[in-house]
Amino acid sequence: MSEVISEPFIELEKPQKRESLWSKALKKFSRNKTGMVSFVVVMLFLLIAVLVWSGAIAQNWDALLADGQMGPTETYWFGTTINGQDIFQRAIYSTKTAFEVGLMVAIFATVIGALVGAVIGYFSGTILDEFILWIMNSIDCIPYILMVAAIAIALDGNPYSMHIAMMLAFWTGTARVVRGEVLKLKNMEFVEAAHALGVPVYRIIFKHLLPNTTHIILVDMSILFITAIKSEVILSFLGLGIKDSISWGIMISEASGEVTAGHFCNFFAASGMLFVLVLAFNMFSDSLQDALDPRKV
Amino acid sequence: MNNLDIEKREPILTVDNLTVDFNTDKGRVRAIDGISFEVMPGETLAIVGESGCGKSVSSLSIMGLLPSPPGKIVDGSIKFNKRELIGLSEKEYRKVRGNEISMIFQEPMTALNPVLKISTQMIDVIRLHNRIGKSEAKRRAIDMLETVGIPSPEMRINEYPHQLSGGMRQRVMIAMALSCGPDLLLADEPTTALDVTIQAQVMTEMVRLQKKLGMAVILVTHDLGVVAESCQRVAVMYCGQIIEQASVQDIFASPKHPYTQGLLKSIPVVREKKIPRLATIEGMVPDLRDMPSGCRFADRCQFAEARCRASSPQLSGAGTHQVACFNPLGEMQ
Numbered sequence: 001m002s003e004v005i006s007e008p009f010i011e012l013e014k015p016q017k018r019e020s021l022w023s024k025a026l027k028k029f030s031r032n033k034t035g036m037v038s039f040v041v042v043m044l045f046l047l048i049a050v051l052v053w054s055g056a057i058a059q060n061w062d063a064l065l066a067d068g069q070m071g072p073t074e075t076y077w078f079g080t081t082i083n084g085q086d087i088f089q090r091a092i093y094s095t096k097t098a099f100e101v102g103l104m105v106a107i108f109a110t111v112i113g114a115l116v117g118a119v120i121g122y123f124s125g126t127i128l129d130e131f132i133l134w135i136m137n138s139i140d141c142i143p144y145i146l147m148v149a150a151i152a153i154a155l156d157g158n159p160y161s162m163h164i165a166m167m168l169a170f171w172t173g174t175a176r177v178v179r180g181e182v183l184k185l186k187n188m189e190f191v192e193a194a195h196a197l198g199v200p201v202y203r204i205i206f207k208h209l210l211p212n213t214t215h216i217i218l219v220d221m222s223i224l225f226i227t228a229i230k231s232e233v234i235l236s237f238l239g240l241g242i243k244d245s246i247s248w249g250i251m252i253s254e255a256s257g258e259v260t261a262g263h264f265c266n267f268f269a270a271s272g273m274l275f276v277l278v279l280a281f282n283m284f285s286d287s288l289q290d291a292l293d294p295r296k297v
Numbered sequence: 298m299n300n301l302d303i304e305k306r307e308p309i310l311t312v313d314n315l316t317v318d319f320n321t322d323k324g325r326v327r328a329i330d331g332i333s334f335e336v337m338p339g340e341t342l343a344i345v346g347e348s349g350c351g352k353s354v355s356s357l358s359i360m361g362l363l364p365s366p367p368g369k370i371v372d373g374s375i376k377f378n379k380r381e382l383i384g385l386s387e388k389e390y391r392k393v394r395g396n397e398i399s400m401i402f403q404e405p406m407t408a409l410n411p412v413l414k415i416s417t418q419m420i421d422v423i424r425l426h427n428r429i430g431k432s433e434a435k436r437r438a439i440d441m442l443e444t445v446g447i448p449s450p451e452m453r454i455n456e457y458p459h460q461l462s463g464g465m466r467q468r469v470m471i472a473m474a475l476s477c478g479p480d481l482l483l484a485d486e487p488t489t490a491l492d493v494t495i496q497a498q499v500m501t502e503m504v505r506l507q508k509k510l511g512m513a514v515i516l517v518t519h520d521l522g523v524v525a526e527s528c529q530r531v532a533v534m535y536c537g538q539i540i541e542q543a544s545v546q547d548i549f550a551s552p553k554h555p556y557t558q559g560l561l562k563s564i565p566v567v568r569e570k571k572i573p574r575l576a577t578i579e580g581m582v583p584d585l586r587d588m589p590s591g592c593r594f595a596d597r598c599q600f601a602e603a604r605c606r607a608s609s610p611q612l613s614g615a616g617t618h619q620v621a622c623f624n625p626l627g628e629m630q
Contacts, residue, residue: 189407195362196402197395197422197473207421211412 025291035287041280045095052096061085061093061246072265079265082258090246091269097247098229098277105166105228110221112167113174118210120175121182122201136172144169144231148240162241166228174220181213215292222285226278233274248274307379308335309480309513310359315373317354320366326585328354330537331373333612336481341507341514343524343545345560346534349582352517355534356483359515360400361390378480396426399474400483404490405466409458415442416454419473426477441472444509446502464495468502475506482507485517500527521564525549530617533557536582536593543618553618553625555598592622600624 029035051057062085072079078087120129139147148165155161185191186209194204235241236249237256251270259267317329329351336342344352357363359375361382375382377398385393394400402408410418419438420431427434435454442450445468458466467487474482484503488496504527507514516528524531524545531548533541533556541554552558562576580597583589589596591606598605605623612621 189402189404190410192362193400193402193408193470193473194410195394196360196400198391198393198425199395199421200391200425203421208410208413212410214412 029287029291032287032291034283035291038280038283038287041276042284045277045280046099048092049096049099052093057089057092059089059093061089078269079263081254081266082263087251087265087269090251090266091248091273093246094248094251094270095273095277097242097245098232098274101163101166101232101242101247102225102229104160104163105170106221106225108167109170109224110174110217113171113176113220114178114210114213114217116171117175117178118182118205118213121179122186122205122209124179124183132175136175139169139172142169145235145238145240148235152240157243159243159245162232162235166231170224170227174217174224177216177220178210178213181216182209185209185212218292219285219289222281222288226281226285229274229278306337309338309378310336310515311374311376312355312359313374313376315355315358315375316371317351317358317363318369318371320369321586323586327588328368328537328585329358332534332537332539333373334532334539334542336513336515338480338513339507339511340530341504341516341528343516343518343528343531344534345518345521345524345531347519347582349585350534351537352519352534353485356400356485356515356517359483360394360398361385362394362400392426395422395474395479396477397479398481398483399477399479400485401467401470401474401487403486405463405470406490408470409466411458414455414457415461415469419454419469419476422473423476438472438476441476442469445469445472445475445506446498447472463491464499467491467495467499471499471503471506475510475512478510478512480512482512482514483517484514486519487516488523489518489520496523503527521560533560536585536588538593538621539612540594540622541620542612543620547618551627553614553620553627554594554622555600555626556594558626600626 029039048057078091081087081090116132120132123129144165147169148162151165151168152158152161155164158164182205191204191208194208199208232241232247233249233252236247237253239253241247241249248270251266255263255267255270258264312335313333314331315329315333316327316331319326319328332351332355334342344355346352354363354368357368358370359377359382363370370383373383377393382390382393409415416435416438419441420434423429423434423437424431429437439450439454442454447453447465447468453461453465458469461469471487487503488499491499500523503514516524518524528545531541531543531545532539533548533554535556541548541552541557543553548557549561552561556578559576559578563578565575578597579599583593583596589606591604591608592598592601592610595601595605602624610621610623612619614620614625
């Protein structure tokens with residue numbers, strides 16, 4: 001009898017390795033043109049950010065180099081600001097700021113959200129769950145712009161007060177979706193089977209349930225990355241953003257006075273870079289989602 | 298082995314007057330009403346009965362996995378190797394589960410974690426109960442997979458559950474449940490979700506493993522065909538009570554309770570040329586919230602008389618064949 005089921009596998013037993021989820025996803029992704037183009041663009045931005053961070057380029061973003069309000073010239077490709085700073089260098093340097101905000105907020109907020117969401121999802125209906133849900137609801141009630149202002153004042157000049165405020169405001173979204181998924185998963189038989197084999201609760205939560213939510217966490221992380229970058233622009237425009245550095249938001253804020261006077265360089269440089277990065281990243285995460293979805297061919 | 302041998306030995310599991318209540322929004326419901334049974338080392342006990350009669354609740358109670366709330370063990374004792382299980386702390390119970398008592402489930406499709414490799418899941422369980430290194434645990438996992446009849450286990454162990462067929466997955470589940478050498482295996486309808494040919498394979502495999510490893514098995518099922526092939530003793534449950542308990546030969550040859558007889562009559566017989574209309578048991582299972590005070594089967598029983606409705610018969614009988622009926626079949630005529 002047992003030959004009946006073992007037969008089909010014999011051919012597959014040869015050294016040829018079966019495709020894993022990731023190698024399959026990679027193959028699918030490499031066939032997707034939009035995905036590849038957007039991936040290259042995002043990587044280009046990342047490269048710029050790394051070069052800025054390592055100190056190789058755009059270190060003179062704050063120096064007064066030339067006359068103010070010059071149009072694009074050979075030396076200053078995007079022209080200069082009212083103070084005579086190089087807009088090109090400022091726009092390039094801002095890439096680093098954007099990635100700093102996006103990555104920090106996306107990683108920390110999703111990690112906190114996933115951990116909390118998994119725990120309260122498992123203990124749903126208990127006082128712990130009720131209490132944390134109540135805290136999450138309270139956080140969601142506060143407009144995060146107010147929260148940033150409050151935290152900026154509370155931290156008194158900490159350069160990362162905006163980052164911390166965004167993390168505190170954004171983790172609740174991830175926690176909610178992960179909680180919902182865990183709520184669904186914890187009633188599945190493999191969790192009961194794990195109980196029946198004597199697996200302790202903390203291992204069930206973090207080893208059996210949390211890895212099952214990876215797809216949600218990945219998507220959430222990419223959404224948060226974009227949200228954080230856009231929020232940074234808004235907050236910097238309002239004067240609540242980063243301090244002692246340059247960002248696209250600060251550039252747009254500066255440009256608001258210049259545009260009425262007919263100087264568009266600052267504005268176009270900042271919003272153009274922002275637009276390209278956000279669009280490319282959105283397309284990239286869309287393609288990534290498609291590639292990781294086993295139901296799509 | 299004959300019955301005399303079994304009687305001389307100590308039972309490995311003794312369930313005594315186990316009573317389980319469930320709190321529902323319509324009030325308290327008694328899902329199990331004082332069941333008692335014993336399992337001897339190395340034997341297979343089948344618990345049969347229709348849906349909702351309390352088979353699964355009994356096995357979950359033994360595992361200490363009864364969802365609580367709403368479930369609650371209100372009375373009785375469960376002794377495993379002379380040790381009382383009811384009232385054990387969660388931590389102590391965890392050491393019993395998977396190690397001394399193991400369980401396999403109905404749905405092999407969902408009983409394995411889809412995002413973890415077989416190796417991760419098996420090594421995890423082995424290392425939970427044994428102080429051994431990873432490579433040692435992996436070797437043992439591969440041995441176990443080989444034992445349950447999985448071809449090329451060194452390859453298979455590195456795969457994910459979705460790469461295996463249903464029968465394979467159930468074998469992996471069995472391997473996992475047996476990897477720590479339990480003395481007792483609870484199998485809750487282990488073959489229901491598999492198709493018939495695979496069912497036969499898995500059952501044969503289980504019987505073989507049981508003989509090889511010498512463990513006791515409680516097989517929870519509603520499939521009497523499976524019972525006939527693989528069990529030594531049978532307990533028939535109806536509405537939360539055990540109504541008949543006997544060796545498998547006695548149950549099939551001379552059932553004493555009218556319900557057991559009805560169950561056996563409702564199995565289709567294939568070899569006859571002209572298939573008569575399949576027998577059914579008249580009537581409906583009484584509502585758990587509104588149990589009759591007398592025999593619970595009285596309303597559906599063609600032999601019922603006044604005293605059946607007045608008082609409830611107790612499980613009794615000489616030797617190994619016990620029945621809870623005032624008018625056991627065979628003795629009445």
